[in-house]
Amino acid sequence: MVIALQKGIAQHPEAAAAAFLRQTSKHLWLREQRDDRRRAERHAIAVELQWQRDVVGDDGSAWLTALDRCLGELPPRSRLVLDRTYRDGVGRADLGNELGIGEHGVRTLLQRLRAALRQCIERRRQP
Numbered sequence: 001m002v003i004a005l006q007k008g009i010a011q012h013p014e015a016a017a018a019a020f021l022r023q024t025s026k027h028l029w030l031r032e033q034r035d036d037r038r039r040a041e042r043h044a045i046a047v048e049l050q051w052q053r054d055v056v057g058d059d060g061s062a063w064l065t066a067l068d069r070c071l072g073e074l075p076p077r078s079r080l081v082l083d084r085t086y087r088d089g090v091g092r093a094d095l096g097n098e099l100g101i102g103e104h105g106v107r108t109l110l111q112r113l114r115a116a117l118r119q120c121i122e123r124r125r126q127p
Contacts (some may be wrong), residue, residue, distance in 0.1 A: 015045075060126065070120035078113055085110060 003024055003090045009017045055063070071079065077099075084098070092106040099106065 066124035
């Protein structure tokens with residue numbers, strides 16, 4: 001609609017304005033699809049580069065060992081939250097009810113736990 005206003009489409013006949021809006025929508029949608037493909041390609045390349053940097057010559061066992069050690073260091077409540085979420089598939093609302101916190105509290109707790117695990121694993125993986 002903004003593009004139509006900028007182009008002064010309001011002064012054109014209704015059929016022409018409708019055709020303009022259809023074409024503009026189509027082209028905007030096609031551009032978005034093209035941009036999505038490009039983003040996906042860049043993401044795939046970045047993942048491959050990170051894999052090459054971090055895991056070359058390793059089948060991932062060093063990462064899993066570091067993860068196991070980091071999980072073992074977690075407090076029992078944190079371990080429970082991770083187990084209930086990822087092993088048991090319990091949703092945030094149900095887990096929040098179990099823990100006596102809100103759904104957003106569970107989300108924040110999970111974000112913090114993932115960040116702490118990431119940092120722990122990266123520390124253990126450094127030579």
